[in-house]
Amino acid sequence: MSALDGLEVRRTTTAQQLADGLADRIMAGAFGPGDRLRESAIAAELGVARNTIREAVRILELTGLVRYEVNRGAVVIAPTPENVEALYTARERLETAAAVRTPRPEQLQAINTAFDDLVEAAKTGDPKQIVDRDLAFHQAIVTTLDSSRLDDFYAAMTKELRFYLTVLSKDDTPDEIVAEHRVIVDAIRAGDRDRAVAEISAHIDTSVQRLKQLLADDR
Amino acid sequence: MSALDGLEVRRTTTAQQLADGLADRIMAGAFGPGDRLRESAIAAELGVARNTIREAVRILELTGLVRYEVNRGAVVIAPTPENVEALYTARERLETAAAVRTPRPEQLQAINTAFDDLVEAAKTGDPKQIVDRDLAFHQAIVTTLDSSRLDDFYAAMTKELRFYLTVLSKDDTPDEIVAEHRVIVDAIRAGDRDRAVAEISAHIDTSVQRLKQLLADDR
DNA sequence: TACAGTTGAACTGTACTACAGTTTGGTTCA
DNA sequence: TGAACCAAACTGTAGTACAGTTCAACTGTA
Numbered sequence: 001m002s003a004l005d006g007l008e009v010r011r012t013t014t015a016q017q018l019a020d021g022l023a024d025r026i027m028a029g030a031f032g033p034g035d036r037l038r039e040s041a042i043a044a045e046l047g048v049a050r051n052t053i054r055e056a057v058r059i060l061e062l063t064g065l066v067r068y069e070v071n072r073g074a075v076v077i078a079p080t081p082e083n084v085e086a087l088y089t090a091r092e093r094l095e096t097a098a099a100v101r102t103p104r105p106e107q108l109q110a111i112n113t114a115f116d117d118l119v120e121a122a123k124t125g126d127p128k129q130i131v132d133r134d135l136a137f138h139q140a141i142v143t144t145l146d147s148s149r150l151d152d153f154y155a156a157m158t159k160e161l162r163f164y165l166t167v168l169s170k171d172d173t174p175d176e177i178v179a180e181h182r183v184i185v186d187a188i189r190a191g192d193r194d195r196a197v198a199e200i201s202a203h204i205d206t207s208v209q210r211l212k213q214l215l216a217d218d219r
Numbered sequence: 220m221s222a223l224d225g226l227e228v229r230r231t232t233t234a235q236q237l238a239d240g241l242a243d244r245i246m247a248g249a250f251g252p253g254d255r256l257r258e259s260a261i262a263a264e265l266g267v268a269r270n271t272i273r274e275a276v277r278i279l280e281l282t283g284l285v286r287y288e289v290n291r292g293a294v295v296i297a298p299t300p301e302n303v304e305a306l307y308t309a310r311e312r313l314e315t316a317a318a319v320r321t322p323r324p325e326q327l328q329a330i331n332t333a334f335d336d337l338v339e340a341a342k343t344g345d346p347k348q349i350v351d352r353d354l355a356f357h358q359a360i361v362t363t364l365d366s367s368r369l370d371d372f373y374a375a376m377t378k379e380l381r382f383y384l385t386v387l388s389k390d391d392t393p394d395e396i397v398a399e400h401r402v403i404v405d406a407i408r409a410g411d412r413d414r415a416v417a418e419i420s421a422h423i424d425t426s427v428q429r430l431k432q433l434l435a436d437d438r
Numbered sequence: 439t440a441c442a443g444t445t446g447a448a449c450t451g452t453a454c455t456a457c458a459g460t461t462t463g464g465t466t467c468a
Numbered sequence: 469t470g471a472a473c474c475a476a477a478c479t480g481t482a483g484t485a486c487a488g489t490t491c492a493a494c495t496g497t498a
Binding site for chain 1: 230231232270273274277278280281289305306308309312313315316319364365366367368369372376
């Protein structure tokens with residue numbers, strides 16, 4: 001522990017900070033799906049040049065939260081049934097692939113902890129926290145794949161998914177959610193891979209159905 | 220089939236075209252790993268404004284071929300041992316996950332065709348084509364996962380990998396490569412998933428070793 | 439009343455200029 | 469030989485300008 005520990009020069013650009021900030025705002029629902037990010041308006045409001053905003057939004061594009069349309073600029077992504085379907089299919093493939101592997105002790109530990117956190121969150125009933133813990137639990141499962149690149153890819157999808165859940169203000173029933181996850185954890189703990197895979201598939205399947213229902217109601 | 224099929228207005232921006240062009244040049248080796256993309260120089264040479272180049276490079280960043288460093292701009296990615304390792308680990312996970320699934324007839328057909336194409340290429344001995352077909356074959360395997368998002372993710376990794384192979388000017392021994400892939404195809408055709416998984420793992424393992432050897436020699 | 443056509447404001451895509459701060463490679467000096 | 473310094477090159481950001489596109493409101497017509 002050096003005396004200079006934690007001391008660090010600001011090693012980031014304005015555009016990067018703006019991108020981070022914008023991502024937060026979008027996740028918080030300040031911009032809805034399909035909304036355009038108007039460069040001039042944002043630039044004026046934040047007191048930066050338009051090209052800086054433009055660059056920030058390009059960086060934002062890396063996270064998948066917005067996509068560019070020619071002559072319309074950046075548009076916030078929208079949870080269409082196809083998007084949701086594709087997202088969950090990819091999740092299912094990765095998580096089941098992870099479930100057939102034998103987790104190392106610390107990985108199993110991480111899964112257990114993530115589950116406990118989820119149970120904890122369910123008790124409080126705070127929807128935002130439940131969603132966070134829910135997603136973190138699944139990320140922990142994917143970690144069993146031992147691939148940093150897949151971890152990153154999954155994390156990006158998680159970001160997108162969390163946004164969808166935010167805008168659809170998912171009505172969760174805490175007990176049910178905990179129960180669904182508990183069977184997964186039990187199967188993993190028991191080392192019963194086939195059952196783990198089956199439970200994960202089932203869980204993701206019901207999740208996607210629930211989400212698509214929300215989508216339909218929303219319309 | 221409409222009478223207007225294929226008719227389309229040019230729906231792209233200058234920056235997008237520049238990004239595509241730059242990607243081609245990088246893949247072709249015009250810029251080596253670690254090289255900086257100097258905005259002013261490129262802008263002057265191509266007769267466009269610097270901010271347009273800047274935007275093009277940001278778009279290019281989406282493909283993973285370059286990354287930004289503060290105050291140094293865009294830098295072409297380099298095949299470090301860690302990068303290569305991570306890339307191949309992710310490939311291994313995805314391809315083996317695909318191999319445990321039962322391909323639909325048209326997917327099996329696509330794999331067969333991809334393999335035949337590879338054999339064909341091996342006969343010509345053209346290294347560039349062999350690499351192309353090799354990667355296309357593996358992409359065909361991943362398609363069995365039935366996930367467009369994973370297909371896209373894998374394609375992005377393929378792009379990166381092809382670049383690494385390009386700069387390391389892989390010395391391939393055609394017959395060996397065909398043999399390695401043939402055992403995979405045989406296992407898939409036979410429906411022997413365990414063997415398919417094992418062969419894929421072995422193949423990827425030898426590939427990564429070979430590549431890391433090239434890397435070491437290169438130094 | 440419904441609908442095609444027109445118009446204008448708002449906005450994007452691109453260019454150009456400018457400048458402070460950082461990086462880099464070379465050169466001088468101890 | 470190595471540290472200190474310096475100037476050139478380059479990035480990050482600001483600001484202005486303008487052509488082309490989009491979009492919604494307005495107008496005229498059947």
